[in-house]
Amino acid sequence: MLQHKFVVEWKDGTKNTITSALELFGEPGGYSAMAKSVGLTCGIAIQLLLDDEPASNKPGVIAPYSREICDPIRVRAEAEGIKLVEHTLWSWQYGYERAGDSNGTYLDQR
Numbered sequence: 001m002l003q004h005k006f007v008v009e010w011k012d013g014t015k016n017t018i019t020s021a022l023e024l025f026g027e028p029g030g031y032s033a034m035a036k037s038v039g040l041t042c043g044i045a046i047q048l049l050l051d052d053e054p055a056s057n058k059p060g061v062i063a064p065y066s067r068e069i070c071d072p073i074r075v076r077a078e079a080e081g082i083k084l085v086e087h088t089l090w091s092w093q094y095g096y097e098r099a100g101d102s103n104g105t106y107l108d109q110r
Contacts, residue, residue, distance in 0.1 A: 002084075017089040024082060037082055044076045 002022040009015050026032035031039070045064075048056045055068040064070050077083070 014090070019087045019089075020084045021087070022082070023085050036080075040080050040082060041073060041077055044073050044080075047076075048072055 004020045006018045007015060008018060022037065024033040024037055026034075026036070045056070053072060055066070055072065056062065062069060064073065
């Protein structure tokens with residue numbers, strides 16, 4: 001549904017490709033991934049307003065760019081299974097690449 005991709009070159013010349021992806025699936029006969037990601041996050045934000053969360057009690061329209069607003073929503077969304085999964089791909093000498101994810105799982109590829 002959503003992916004951010006970063007190519008990083010380190011001081012020693014090695015490169016990494018880092019992706020951060022929202023991996024979410026719908027349920028047959030249930031809610032779609034889009035309904036979950038939009039509906040749950042909106043519901044979480046509304047619940048924070050109703051609970052008078054300090055970050056959400058500012059007047060006017062609040063853009064979700066600060067950590068004080070995003071973090072409570074992210075934590076609750078992750079508890080509902082909505083989270084970003086990071087993968088790192090290292091490009092090494094001799095054409096080897098090592099793919100890894102945020103769980104510490106690696107797969108060497110040629």
